[in-house]
Amino acid sequence: MDKAKILIVDDERFYIDLLVELLAPHYHTIVVRNGEKAIEQASAEPKPDLILLDIELPGIDGYEVCRRLKKNIATLEIPVIFLTIKANVNDEIRGFELGAVDYIYKPISHPILQARVKNHITLKNALEATRKQADDLKILVDEKTQELSKKVAEKQEAVEKLRYLANYDPLTRLPNRVLFKEQLIELCKQALKNNLLVAVLLIDLDHFKRVNDSMGHHIGDELLQMVALRIQNCLRKVDILARLGGDEFTVALSDLRQQDNAASVAQKIVSTLNKPFDLEGRNVHISASIGITIIPNDNEDLNSVLQNADMAMYQAKNKGKDTFEFFTSGLTALAQKHIELNDELRSALAKDQLQLYFQPIIDLSTNRIVGAEALLRWNHPTRGVIKPSEFLSIAEETGLICEISEWVFKSACEQAQQWRSKSLGDFYIAVNASPREFGIKTDFVSKIMNILEASKLPPDRLKVEITESLMMENLIDTIDKLKKIKQLGVGISVDDFGTGYSSLSYIRQFPVDTLKIDHSFVNEVTTNADNAKLIQAIIAMAVSLKLLVVAEGVESIEQLQFLKVQGCQLAQGYFISPPLPLQQFEEFIQNRDVILTLPD
Numbered sequence: 001m002d003k004a005k006i007l008i009v010d011d012e013r014f015y016i017d018l019l020v021e022l023l024a025p026h027y028h029t030i031v032v033r034n035g036e037k038a039i040e041q042a043s044a045e046p047k048p049d050l051i052l053l054d055i056e057l058p059g060i061d062g063y064e065v066c067r068r069l070k071k072n073i074a075t076l077e078i079p080v081i082f083l084t085i086k087a088n089v090n091d092e093i094r095g096f097e098l099g100a101v102d103y104i105y106k107p108i109s110h111p112i113l114q115a116r117v118k119n120h121i122t123l124k125n126a127l128e129a130t131r132k133q134a135d136d137l138k139i140l141v142d143e144k145t146q147e148l149s150k151k152v153a154e155k156q157e158a159v160e161k162l163r164y165l166a167n168y169d170p171l172t173r174l175p176n177r178v179l180f181k182e183q184l185i186e187l188c189k190q191a192l193k194n195n196l197l198v199a200v201l202l203i204d205l206d207h208f209k210r211v212n213d214s215m216g217h218h219i220g221d222e223l224l225q226m227v228a229l230r231i232q233n234c235l236r237k238v239d240i241l242a243r244l245g246g247d248e249f250t251v252a253l254s255d256l257r258q259q260d261n262a263a264s265v266a267q268k269i270v271s272t273l274n275k276p277f278d279l280e281g282r283n284v285h286i287s288a289s290i291g292i293t294i295i296p297n298d299n300e301d302l303n304s305v306l307q308n309a310d311m312a313m314y315q316a317k318n319k320g321k322d323t324f325e326f327f328t329s330g331l332t333a334l335a336q337k338h339i340e341l342n343d344e345l346r347s348a349l350a351k352d353q354l355q356l357y358f359q360p361i362i363d364l365s366t367n368r369i370v371g372a373e374a375l376l377r378w379n380h381p382t383r384g385v386i387k388p389s390e391f392l393s394i395a396e397e398t399g400l401i402c403e404i405s406e407w408v409f410k411s412a413c414e415q416a417q418q419w420r421s422k423s424l425g426d427f428y429i430a431v432n433a434s435p436r437e438f439g440i441k442t443d444f445v446s447k448i449m450n451i452l453e454a455s456k457l458p459p460d461r462l463k464v465e466i467t468e469s470l471m472m473e474n475l476i477d478t479i480d481k482l483k484k485i486k487q488l489g490v491g492i493s494v495d496d497f498g499t500g501y502s503s504l505s506y507i508r509q510f511p512v513d514t515l516k517i518d519h520s521f522v523n524e525v526t527t528n529a530d531n532a533k534l535i536q537a538i539i540a541m542a543v544s545l546k547l548l549v550v551a552e553g554v555e556s557i558e559q560l561q562f563l564k565v566q567g568c569q570l571a572q573g574y575f576i577s578p579p580l581p582l583q584q585f586e587e588f589i590q591n592r593d594v595i596l597t598l599p600d
Contacts, residue, residue, distance in 0.1 A: 007048035009038040035060035070099035169243040172228040180242035198295040199262035201251040202309035206321040208247035266324035287322035357579035374412035405437040413455040430463040459489030486511040519553020
């Protein structure tokens with residue numbers, strides 16, 4: 001059977017290459033870079049089975065291309081999926097009104113791309129087959145009416161099944177995120193017309209991961225189904241319940257006259273989920289944190305509505321979970337906190353409030369320390385020790401990250417050289433590169449070279465860690481920077497490997513020497529067969545490319561033993577040692593007995 005033909009319309013080389021790599025093995029792909037060429041190619045025989053159309057194009061934009069295609073009878077029925085970095089409801093509505101069948105947002109999620117392309121091509125083929133059967137019916141109606149009617153019904157059932165899969169969560173059979181957004185738009189229109197309120201509840205299950213980890217994913221799936229049923233029983237028929245993904249559900253309550261009505265429903269949901277669940281004869285307890293936002297009181301923009309509910313949900317979690325919180329203007333105090341942290345962060349360097357912690361990296365064949373990762377902490381005078389997750393995003397937004405990153409590299413290199421001078425260890429120091437500091441406008445390579453010269457640390461004792469997502473940004477510039485860093489003699493490590501969208505073909509293009517397996521895979525390696533297979537594949541790939549592998553987040557002897565058996569060379573994690581401040585780390589590295597007693 002011939003491959004389906006997909007027309008890719010985009011003017012960005014990175015996305016063109018990415019789309020072709022993902023789709024070419026399964027489909028015949030054709031690429032054009034502007035709207036005029038897209039219209040011309042869509043009309044050529046054989047016509048495309050599907051068009052992936054970027055909205056922002058040179059010349060006429062994607063909306064105009066779609067409008068012209070849908071006005072031409074020869075191209076009217078070709079499915080069009082928009083590619084866009086926008087996530088605005090009005091833009092989505094405009095695209096659907098023009099005749100588009102779907103949206104895919106950039107940066108592109110590989111599974112979403114593959115699933116939606118496959119679904120819409122299958123749907124198109126099914127519809128064409130249905131039409132063909134209908135034509136046959138007109139000819140054979142007198143003698144095969146009953147037989148052909150059955151076939152039409154079967155085809156229609158297949159089409160409906162495809163539509164169902166595109167709009168519903170297969171596990172819980174609830175509307176998915178896509179359908180929920182469409183339904184919420186209609187609810188909001190009616191509510192505004194009748195001067196009524198709509199409440200959106202974002203429900204996140206507390207401790208769900210613990211159930212998955214301890215009892216297995218099949219039990220977790222069963223729990224999600226039971227949770228969906230209990231929530232549904234708390235709602236009216238006119239209300240909407242959807243599963244957004246993972247352990248996150250959302251509810252839209254329509255035709256409300258006051259927000260207290262939403263509070264009553266939220267409390268009912270909290271109470272019903274507090275009751276134990278019978279899973280394989282065991283009573284399992286979970287709870288829920290719920291964020292509530294009211295439309296139009298809080299905001300009418302769909303994306304802001306979900307964001308507001310998300311903020312309120314995290315407020316509920318911060319208050320101890322198992323409760324609900326309304327979004328209020330007071331929650332913007334979180335934004336105010338960001339502003340305060342930003343102001344204080346500007347003086348943190350001058351006031352010597354930033355501090356490095358160090359986490360050892362060991363060689364699994366010798367149980368000896370071969371490296372240490374430098375991890376930033378903010379020793380705030382009133383807030384205590386603040387982790388990077390709470391302030392680095394602020395630093396990235398304001399540009400302070402460049403100054404902070406330079407301080408981290410400088411301090412880490414100087415400290416590593418001091419350890420060498422005091423004969424405390426000649427291991428490498430690993431430092432994470434900030435996306436902004438590594439960006440196209442900064443002379444990152446010169447900074448590293450100057451820091452090495454000033455600290456007198458041998459280049460091979462420094463390892464720069466970059467994330468997969470950072471690798472894929474500005475591909476040509478990134479490869480060039482990494483090559484220059486490598487020429488200095490500095491090591492390069494890919495952090496959080498497995499969570500992004502790097503592939504074997506991409507890794508080969510980069511001058512890296514180490515892959516760090518993300519802790520989320522290591523955590524479940526002894527309980528999740530898929531994670532175990534993934535780690536085995538990563539290690540095998542790394543060995544074939546002559547790369548080192550570091551397993552992050554090792555928390556148990558079982559995980560350590562698994563990794564050693566699979567040939568993983570290096571490991572770090574709380575089982576070995578948590579990140580330690582300088583004095584405690586130096587005590588640790590001097591205690592050779594601790595290291596030597598790790599299991600063989």
